[in-house]
Amino acid sequence: MSSGQLGQLLASKEVIIVCGPGGVGKTTVSAAAGIKAAHELGGRILVLTVDPARRLATALGLDQVGNEATQIDPERLTIDGIEARGELWVAQLDTKASWDDLVRQHAPDAATRDAILANTLYENVTAKFVQSHDYIAMERLHDLHASGDYDLIIIDTPPSRHAVDFLDAPERMAEFFSSRLLRWLTVPYRSKLFTAASKPFYSVADRVLGQQFLREIADFFLLFQTMYKGFVERATEVQRTLRDDRTSFVVVSTLEAASVNECQYFMDALDERDLHLGGVVFNRALPKYFTSRPASTAARKLDRHCESLAAELALGDYAPEMVARVISDVATGFLDFSLAATRQAETKARLVSAPGVGVTTLALLAADASDFETLTTISRSL
Ligand SMILES: Nc1ncnc2c1ncn2[C@@H]1O[C@H](COP(=O)(O)OP(=O)(O)OP(=O)(O)O)[C@@H](O)[C@H]1O
Numbered sequence: 201m202s203s204g205q206l207g208q209l210l211a212s213k214e215v216i217i218v219c220g221p222g223g224v225g226k227t228t229v230s231a232a233a234g235i236k237a238a239h240e241l242g243g244r245i246l247v248l249t250v251d252p253a254r255r256l257a258t259a260l261g262l263d264q265v266g267n268e269a270t271q272i273d274p275e276r277l278t279i280d281g282i283e284a285r286g287e288l289w290v291a292q293l294d295t296k297a298s299w300d301d302l303v304r305q306h307a308p309d310a311a312t313r314d315a316i317l318a319n320t321l322y323e324n325v326t327a328k329f330v331q332s333h334d335y336i337a338m339e340r341l342h343d344l345h346a347s348g349d350y351d352l353i354i355i356d357t358p359p360s361r362h363a364v365d366f367l368d369a370p371e372r373m374a375e376f377f378s379s380r381l382l383r384w385l386t387v388p389y390r391s392k393l394f395t396a397a398s399k400p401f402y403s404v405a406d407r408v409l410g411q412q413f414l415r416e417i418a419d420f421f422l423l424f425q426t427m428y429k430g431f432v433e434r435a436t437e438v439q440r441t442l443r444d445d446r447t448s449f450v451v452v453s454t455l456e457a458a459s460v461n462e463c464q465y466f467m468d469a470l471d472e473r474d475l476h477l478g479g480v481v482f483n484r485a486l487p488k489y490f491t492s493r494p495a496s497t498a499a500r501k502l503d504r505h506c507e508s509l510a511a512e513l514a515l516g517d518y519a520p521e522m523v524a525r526v527i528s529d530v531a532t533g534f535l536d537f538s539l540a541a542t543r544q545a546e547t548k549a550r551l552v553s554a555p556g557v558g559v560t561t562l563a564l565l566a567a568d569a570s571d572f573e574t575l576t577t578i579s580r581s582l
């Protein structure tokens with residue numbers, strides 16, 4: 201297997217964060233990159249996926265959600281009789297289990313830990329609050345990297361509403377813990393000194409929501425605040441991992457307008473944050489063949505001569521007018537694809553101006569890319 205643009209990146213980094221707009225093929229590229237790395241490099245490689253599509257999960261043997269990594273059978277990694285040099289491990293991010301681990305790690309004592317884990321709001325809040333998923337993905341990454349169990353970690357990122365959310369997730373988490381809202385919510389429970397201004401609010405809230413409910417909320421936040429210091433420190437460490445020299449980002453995009461705009465936004469966001477962009481992968485691109493000049497000339501000729509061609513073909517039962525129409529439609533259809541492919545090539549040229557950023561283009565495959573064999577094929581093009 202030859203080493204493409206991404207090959208060099210995989211060889212020189214310890215953490216690769218694959219990001220980009222929703223549905224463009226982030227998980228597919230992460231898995232294919234893992235296969236490539238396992239094949240060409242030695243050592244232990246982990247692909248941490250986030251919410252993979254059902255079929256892809258099955259292809260990777262990830263039928264059960266869990267933070268536990270599973271090793272891909274070396275037999276399956278054998279390509280053309282050549283065995284992989286390294287091991288490939290895959291895991292699927294389990295948000296709930298990761299939060300529980302985090303609480304266990306940061307709770308000041310066993311009683312607080314148990315109280316948080318048993319709090320009825322805890323599960324709801326951690327499962328639903330904005331960026332919980334993003335934060336935990338970055339947190340897991342940091343943990344895995346710090347463990348030293350893997351030589352290379354490829355992390356697939358969640359489809360955030362705003363693709364860059366997860367970059368700021370650690371910082372936001374730190375902000376959240378020191379937020380005024382949080383302090384304000386817990387005021388009446390932290391001290392007996394109600395302010396004159398907040399008293400009416402709390403008595404109304406008590407009546408409307410019920411004292412029990414309000415107390416539960418306050419309890420939850422108070423318990424959570426005991427972990428403040430640990431969390432903020434952690435968030436800072438996670439940020440450090442993202443900025444580390446051994447960490448690089450790969451942006452995946454398609455060449456459709458909306459996706460490209462988001463990709464550009466993403467590249468700018470990385471730049472603004474001084475994060476290392478190592479590569480861009482354009483996925484599901486139209487094959488190069490569509491931009492071939494002789495091919496489009498041939499298509500134009502077919503269209504122009506469709507009637508004489510139909511007559512020449514003399515397809516017996518079929519009316520020559522209909523045959524001519526089919527030839528013309530096929531030819532103009534090709535020209536439409538040709539135009540789209542040319543636009544894609546232009547878009548690509550415009551977008552990637554940053555020096556040192558490897559660009560990889562992956563062709564649109566006829567079938568879905570969800571089986572292991574197809575992932576292996578894609579891995580060769582990376
Ligand atoms: N080059 C390709 N040709 C054809 N189909 C592809 C290609 N790459 C990916 N796909 C298919 O596109 C779909 C989306 O891919 P994938 O799940 O990897 O995207 P994603 O960016 O991870 O999505 P999400 O943002 O929802 O996590 C899958 O069905 C996958 O098999």
Ligand SMILES: [Mg+2]
Pocket residue numbers: 226227228250251252253356357359
């Ligand atoms: Mg995905």
